[in-house]
Amino acid sequence: MxxxxxxxxxxxxxxxxxxxxxxxxxxxxxxxxxxxxxxxxxxxxxxxxxxxxxxxxxxxxxxxxxxxxxxxxxxxxxxxxxxxxxxxxxxxxxxxxxxxxxxxxxxxxxxxxxxxxxxxxENKQKDFLERRKEIKLCVPKSYKNRVVGITQISEGCINRCSFCVVKIAKGNLFSYPLKRIVENIKRDLASKCKEIWITSQDNSSYGIDKGKQMLPELLKKITSIKGKFLVRVGMCNPATVKPIVNELVECYENEKIFKFLHLPVQSGSNKILSLMNRNYKVEDFKKIVRKFKKRFPEMTLATDIIVGFPSETEKDFKKTIELVKETKPVVVNISRFWSMPGTQASKMEQLDEKTKKKRAKELMKLHLKIAEEENKKFINKETEVLIDEKGFNNSWIGREKNYRQVVVFSKEKLLGKFCNVRIEEAKSHYLIGKKK
Structure with missing residues (x-):
């Protein structure tokens, strides 16, 4: 050829x-x-x-x-x-x-x-569509970012959210072998990755298909690997975090784990959460957040919110606004509800687009205000930053221990290095610092 x-x-x-x-x-x-x-x-x-x-x-x-x-x-x-x-x-x-x-x-x-x-x-139109349990570990890969090593710990999930088409695509939970996950991470570290991302559709459900929740055990195995690196734990469903929250907080005590919790709440209304089939209540979300923030007050809380879900009233939306004000997530992924064919929610009575746009705009305005206020608390503080990306001109982009994004200006080559940085400015989505 x-x-x-x-x-x-x-x-x-x-x-x-x-x-x-x-x-x-x-x-x-x-x-x-x-x-x-x-x-x-x-x-x-x-x-x-x-x-x-x-x-x-x-x-x-x-x-x-x-x-x-x-x-x-x-x-x-x-x-x-x-x-x-x-x-x-x-x-x-x-x-x-x-x-x-x-x-x-x-x-x-x-x-x-x-x-x-x-x-x-060879002009042979052969498709590969059969559902199977495929383990995506310890195989060749071409890194998108040489500093970041991504490790999938499972495929699919145990949930049946009424709005989610990803469940249709990925199916039921299949947790990968713990030893293979650890070996995959060791390979990434040997390839000089310094930032490890643990990912799946719901990290806290890892192991449920094998009889028990194993995320805390997995994190302990990962953090016991020798070397200086940081671990970002990806999205966790409040329903599956709830039974292991104390163990997770204990795991987060380890200096190798970013104090970053991605906990999608989706709505501040229990009525809407029930229609979404989310299997938790707003109070569960609040309790988890309180436990984490009590131990890690500067942590980064990230969440996802859907506005304009079918039958969401103004009262339901105001409950979401109040929840955001109370829990102060620094990262909020806001989505206007979009009916996806094949989902339960697609059969429900839909809200008009004007209402959804209005609510999304109001929520975004609040989020940006809270994020900037929370980030300003870092001004004049010194922190260690792992540089994981090249920015424009002489700028570098990195993450401090709470996974806040930090922009550092320097003519030095800093990619993949840990730097001591003094924070001088704060924006809604990032901090700006000077290398010490």
Whole structure:
């Protein structure tokens, strides 16, 4: 196969797990002699790893599939969109280019990416869609960021949220073997990663399918690995944090774990939480937050909120506003409700877009105010920052122990280094500091 024949243009979207899936697919392709390129003009085949967590995201995927199908004769589509609606994906591509060769790779078939690409180049339209328990650990990967090592600890989840299409895409919980997870992290550290991201659809449910919640045990194993590195624990559902909250707080005492808790509450109304099938109450969320903040007062609390869920009244929304005021999350991922086909919520009576936009705007205004106020508390403090990204000009971007983002200006090469920084300014989304 000639060199041009083996060039692959890639695009990736979505969550941290999706990012890791693309890293693995690129790593496997490179291991087998393929060349990953950023310029579509010099590529023979295109690979797009899709996300459909929300309606606008799905529309973006449809647009990109059309554009790539127009440009390329050979196209691989992977990710959640493939699992949920494979026929639609092919229809979208072939509507704009009847000669395009489209191959589909499901979220639990990514280790077959090399076979998929080789078949596609040979004009064999073979798909890899069968549901299986695929362990995405200890395999080649091409790092998107050389400082950050992403480790998936499971696939799927135990929940059945009425609004969620990801459950349809990823299925039930399958927890990966603990020893393999630890080995994967050791490999990342050996590759000089300094920041480890633990990710899944719900980290605190890890192990439930094996009979017990094992996240605290896993974190203890990870933090016992020798070396200087930091661990970001990804999204945890309040329902599955509740039984292990005391153990988790104890684990967070370890200096290797960022004092960062991503705990999606989704609504401040118990009525709405019930309609969402979230299996916890607002009081549970508050209790978890209080326990963490009592021990780690400067911690970063991140949460997700859906505004305009079916039947959400003004009173329900005000309860969400009051909850945000009380718990003061520094990071709030705000989504206007978008009806996704196949979900329970899509069958409920929908709110009008004007109301959803108004509520999202009000919540965003409050969030930015709280975030800036909380970040200003760091001004004039000195802290250690791990630089994990290059910014513009002479700027570097890093994270301090609470996972606050810090911008540092320096002509030195700081990527992957721990630096002592004095915080001089604070914005809603980041801090600005000077290297000591």
């Amino acid at each position: 000639e060199k041009m024949e083996k060039t692959v243009y890639v695009e990736g979207y979505g969550c941290t797990a999706n990012q890791n899936n693309l890293e693995i697919m690129c790593g496997l392709l490179e291991r087998n002699g393929f060349i990953i390129v950023k310029n579509p003009n010099i590529a023979r085949i295109a690979l797009i790893n899709t996300c459909i967590v929300k309606g606008p995201t799905e529309q973006r995927m449809i647009y990109r599939i059309k554009e790539l199908a127009r440009r390329f004769r050979h196209l691989i589509v992977s990710g959640c969109m493939v699992n949920v609606n494979p026929d639609k994906v092919k229809e979208i591509a072939r509507k704009v280019n009847e000669n395009v060769v489209v191959s589909l790779v499901g979220t639990n078939q990514i280790l077959n990416i090399v076979k998929a690409v080789k078949n596609n180049i």
